[in-house]
Amino acid sequence: MKKKYSIFALIKNSLSYHENWQRAWRDPEPKKEYDVVIVGGGGHGLATAYYLAKEHNLKNIAVVEKGWIGGGNTGRNTTIIRSNYLWDASAGLYDHALKIWENLSQELNYNVMFSQRGVMNLAHNQHDVRELKRRTHANRLNGIDCEWLNVEQVKKFCPIINCSPDIRYPVMGSTLQRRAGTARHDAVAWGYARGADSMGVDIIQNCEVKGIKRSGDSIEGIETTKGFIKTQKVGVVAAGHSSVIANMAGLRLPLESKPLQALVSEPIKPIINTVVMSNAVHAYVSQSDKGELVIGAGTDSYISYTQKGTHEIIEGTLKAILELYPIFSRLRMLRQWGGVVDICPDASPIISKTSVKGLYFNCGWGTGGFKATPGSGHLFAHTIAKDNPHTLNAAFNINRFVSGDLVDEHGAAAVAH
Amino acid sequence: MFIIKCPYCGERDHSEFSYGGEAHLIRPKQPTELSDDQWAEYLFMRKNIKGLQYERWNHSHGCRRWFNAARDTSNDKIHSVYKIGEKSSK
Ligand SMILES: Cc1cc2nc3c(=O)[nH]c(=O)nc-3n(C[C@H](O)[C@H](O)[C@H](O)COP(=O)(O)OP(=O)(O)OC[C@H]3O[C@@H](n4cnc5c(N)ncnc54)[C@H](O)[C@@H]3O)c2cc1C
Ligand SMILES: [Zn+2]
Numbered sequence A: 001m002k003k004k005y006s007i008f009a010l011i012k013n014s015l016s017y018h019e020n021w022q023r024a025w026r027d028p029e030p031k032k033e034y035d036v037v038i039v040g041g042g043g044h045g046l047a048t049a050y051y052l053a054k055e056h057n058l059k060n061i062a063v064v065e066k067g068w069i070g071g072g073n074t075g076r077n078t079t080i081i082r083s084n085y086l087w088d089a090s091a092g093l094y095d096h097a098l099k100i101w102e103n104l105s106q107e108l109n110y111n112v113m114f115s116q117r118g119v120m121n122l123a124h125n126q127h128d129v130r131e132l133k134r135r136t137h138a139n140r141l142n143g144i145d146c147e148w149l150n151v152e153q154v155k156k157f158c159p160i161i162n163c164s165p166d167i168r169y170p171v172m173g174s175t176l177q178r179r180a181g182t183a184r185h186d187a188v189a190w191g192y193a194r195g196a197d198s199m200g201v202d203i204i205q206n207c208e209v210k211g212i213k214r215s216g217d218s219i220e221g222i223e224t225t226k227g228f229i230k231t232q233k234v235g236v237v238a239a240g241h242s243s244v245i246a247n248m249a250g251l252r253l254p255l256e257s258k259p260l261q262a263l264v265s266e267p268i269k270p271i272i273n274t275v276v277m278s279n280a281v282h283a284y285v286s287q288s289d290k291g292e293l294v295i296g297a298g299t300d301s302y303i304s305y306t307q308k309g310t311h312e313i314i315e316g317t318l319k320a321i322l323e324l325y326p327i328f329s330r331l332r333m334l335r336q337w338g339g340v341v342d343i344c345p346d347a348s349p350i351i352s353k354t355s356v357k358g359l360y361f362n363c364g365w366g367t368g369g370f371k372a373t374p375g376s377g378h379l380f381a382h383t384i385a386k387d388n389p390h391t392l393n394a395a396f397n398i399n400r401f402v403s404g405d406l407v408d409e410h411g412a413a414a415v416a417h
Numbered sequence B: 001m002f003i004i005k006c007p008y009c010g011e012r013d014h015s016e017f018s019y020g021g022e023a024h025l026i027r028p029k030q031p032t033e034l035s036d037d038q039w040a041e042y043l044f045m046r047k048n049i050k051g052l053q054y055e056r057w058n059h060s061h062g063c064r065r066w067f068n069a070a071r072d073t074s075n076d077k078i079h080s081v082y083k084i085g086e087k088s089s090k
Helices: A007-015 A043-055 A088-108 A126-141 A151-157 A185-198 A239-248 A311-324 A370-386 A409-413 B036-043
Strands: A036-039 A061-064 A119-123 A147-149 A173-177 A202-204 A209-215 A218-224 A227-231 A234-236 A256-265 A275-278 A283-287 A293-299 A333-343 A350-353 A359-363 B003-006 B010-013 B018-022 B052-058 B066-072 B077-083
Touching (some): A036 A043, A036 A227, A043 A061, A043 A185, A043 A370, A061 A185, A088 A185, A119 A126, A119 A151, A147 A151, A151 A173, A185 A202, A185 A370, A209 A239, A239 A256, A239 A333, A275 A311, A293 A311, A350 A370, A359 A370, B003 B077
Parallel strands (some): A036 A234, A119 A275, A234 A359
Antiparallel strands (some): A147 A173, A256 A293, A256 A333, A283 A293, A350 A359, B003 B010, B018 B052, B052 B066, B066 B077
């Protein structure tokens, strides 16, 4: 049993100089056989294992991770959480996740620092204004909170935005989703890991999957750097490396893996109390609790698994940031890094069965899957346990690329993160 | 960040080029006879290789010509460039 984190535990442990805290999760060697193996110990994979154990009464589960948990895109993203997507299917999916976020710290007994500080999406031209107003209406019809702000209201809500009409791409209004915000990325992975571990899930780090053993159309197990693991069900949640694992099973996916970067500034006093995104000039910014500005950019155009992007992307983003926030002109940037994001042609994820029995994929989250972590894990667990999708992820099956039923968020809303 | 050697212009910074995706995907000769599955394969499914990939580039801010490259996507090292219609030496 896990001991509860509380103010009393904090006081008690301070008496022994915080040296006797219980381990948050074990470090087991893999067993010979599991009922389900999840490949990838990011937030989505750990959440999947957590809900498999909690809601589907499966106990013999492993998560295998080639590095350390949360070391992939989960620990590299800019933590924007929102659900104001255009299409019904996406709205249902992302708002399902947002509702779980609202109680996640309590449920996991782990502070994921979910902060509903609001997310603004700026409009910079007539087309943006129409698209974003349309999105506002669509969101409301789906029961998702969304407001349209005119320029004066933008200035009032976030005073540091340069609303002057003579900048290159003037601000013409904005949407605002007040329930949206940010969370602490590592904490999400760690909270789910601790929760899953306490229900008996084996979290096996430094264990890379090297092969998938099939017999005909079903799964027999996986080859890993820690030996062969027998299992009949494999759920792959490997983000940028999904295609690599699909290739091991002889499948192809409609994905391209590209570098996506972010950067943070030196810490400063609180200056921006919300998240501001702008798709037209492709820059977004928020401020972490440590005081750093967290700034994000677009992907590079080419496939790469290097986990680093090019300087031009950073330069373009910072130019846009400086035009929108001249007040940041003398800030120094502290760190910059990259992740490998798996992008689908319609910019929507895949949470699906495959043509191989017992092999499931949860991928294609691309540049924007952190926000979906709890919902994605919840629905993927359902899909694996029941061998059938939940109504909320039925539209996100892999067959949509054959049937043509794409969930085209790319074209519709120029969705970034 | 890397340098690409255009077969027509020589070595230039990669920012002069636009990426054109996986190379050697051949448009079906008889589109009307394709099943939905075959269309999906052609349109959407990609190798998305980690390792040596054959891909197309356009020297968009230079001679504006298309060509192919063999690049290792795990370290962005380019092993060869070759003209459209030619085969890679690597
Ligand atoms: C710079 C950046 C900014 C972003 N900003 C946002 C944002 O603001 N909001 C948002 O919603 N999303 C954002 N995203 C996207 C988001 O980070 C991802 O969609 C999400 O974190 C994916 O979670 P995951 O658990 O699926 O992947 P990951 O956390 O990447 O987990 C996959 C795991 O699989 C492991 N793995 C891979 N291959 C193998 C193998 N062969 N064997 C074993 N394990 C393997 C990897 O090591 C990795 O830990 C951003 C991404 C980046 C890179
Ligand atoms: Zn050229």
